[in-house]
Amino acid sequence: MFKPTTLLQYVRDVATSVSFYRGVLGTAPVEQSPGFALFLLGDGAALGLWQRDDVQPPVFAQAGAAELAMVVANPGEVQQLHDAWRALGVQITQAPVTLEFGHTFVGVDPDGHRLRVYSRAEGLVARD
Template sequence: MFKPNSVIIYVKNIDISTDFYTKILKQNPIETYPEFAVFLLKDDFILGLQQADQITPRSPNYYGGFELSFSDVTKDKVDEIYSLWKKLNVKIELEPQMLDFGYTCVGNDPDGHRLRVCATDTSKFE
């Protein structure tokens, strides 16, 4: 069975993005290269950061069309992460609030990629 095991996002500045993700994930990358950094998100799943102007084949010139979702958290954890992001000056797109699918907030990384934290309410789907 085909199972994706990584997400790679293109960034304008690898150093700024690596520093940003180190702070919000509260962990260092497991590997770094001059134009690439790798973070272990969960078991066998990684987040890769790739300097956009150094990838082959060339990347598109569009940034920020991506959302990384952290949805295995509680409502209190959403508030805790939101508070951390505010202290780190993460650009907030959506303050914590209840939406149809759960309690959520959204921030942006330095390249405009969305970061959603969501305590998903699956009770109506059961």
């Protein structure tokens, strides 16, 4: 059995996206070329940034139809990340709010990919 580990985001400009993700993730990519970069996210997960014009087969879908979700320990961390991302100039499309699944906010990267940060609502637990 295999385990999916890498999310690929198709981007207009890898260097611009690397600069953005270096800020919001607080880490440098482990691999970078003009057409691709790879960030390790922990627990075996990774985020790949692939130059949209180089993707094979060609990509026709638009950004924003899916989200990269990042869970944090509590609502206070949601607010801290929201404030830090705003200071970095990240466009926030949903201010911190409590929804059914927990406390959350959403920002977007330079290509319009949605990035959701949330803390789980009390009583909700992750299942393997």
